[in-house]
Amino acid sequence: MAEGDSGGAEHRQRRWIKRYRTEVAASVSSIFSTFGAFPLDSMKTRMQTYKYNSFADCVRHTYQTERLRGFFRGVLAPMASVTLVRTISFSVYQRSKYTYSAWFKRNFGVDPLSHVNTLGTYPNLSTVACFGAAGATAGSFITLVACPFELTKLSAQVSVLMADRNRSSVSDPSVSTREVAASYQNKGTFQTAKNIVKHRGFAGLYSGFNLHLMRDTLGTAIYFMTYESSKQLLTTYSGDSSPTNPLAVLCAGGFCGVASWALIYPIDSAKSIYQRNCLTVCRGQQAKPPPKIQFFNRRMYRGLGVSMGRSCVVNSIFFSVFEFIKKQINALED
16 A cells, blocks of 8 residues: 555656656756856946956956855845746746747648758747747746846945945935945845845835846846757758757757847846946935947956856757756656
């Protein structure tokens, strides 16, 4: 009887894992990729929000003033948030692409997903549109969850710099501004969130929401559209019979991260600068308005090389682990 119960439990567990294989694979992959590339993300944020001569200058200054801890400040927030956000994002994306594929089939007589899964085919307008629309849907949905987490991460990454710069500033000698900036130093994720609510109210957790929404909607659309199209293109070109060719997945993962950041980086810079400014003002005070999104202003691309390098590494690791885990789960017996 006990053996039968045990066998039934294992069977139910396998069925559950197979049913939610996308979410399980996304969660595990996010933990590996986020931790591994976090120091690059931290350098990217610092270079966006404060002026350094170079990436090496940023690394040197961070190590001299904060040691190794400085490279991992705020790592817990993205470990939790990126895992949660990616799990939700991939879940929404998975469902959205089937919905949009069905809409294409119903209205135009073409099935994008069937086309992608047919060996020897290349991306076409319907597949690109389907994946882009599904990505935009996922991106806009996850902003509600991601914005507070990303704000606390940014605060942890630049808290020491905020305090130092406001302490030595002559253009903004306000005591309250200096005190607010200093209050974010050496705070954990939840303490930082409490501090933001204390100074800015609950709405303060959503500072920069409009810019975040714009970035994630456009960025996630480009991200999934590039990944799926690149993977299909590389798999067909190589003549491989498997839709998850490891080399194609590795290259497509790296490329989709690079492509999305290259196109939305000025939006992300504007968001980071505005959120940093919001952290130094109290409830009832107005932060400086967000900077204009200027795609041809060199200043808006500070840290782009770091961000693209980080994104290439993160997404190569992420999609390789993601597709591997999904493949292993699919191979489980029912």
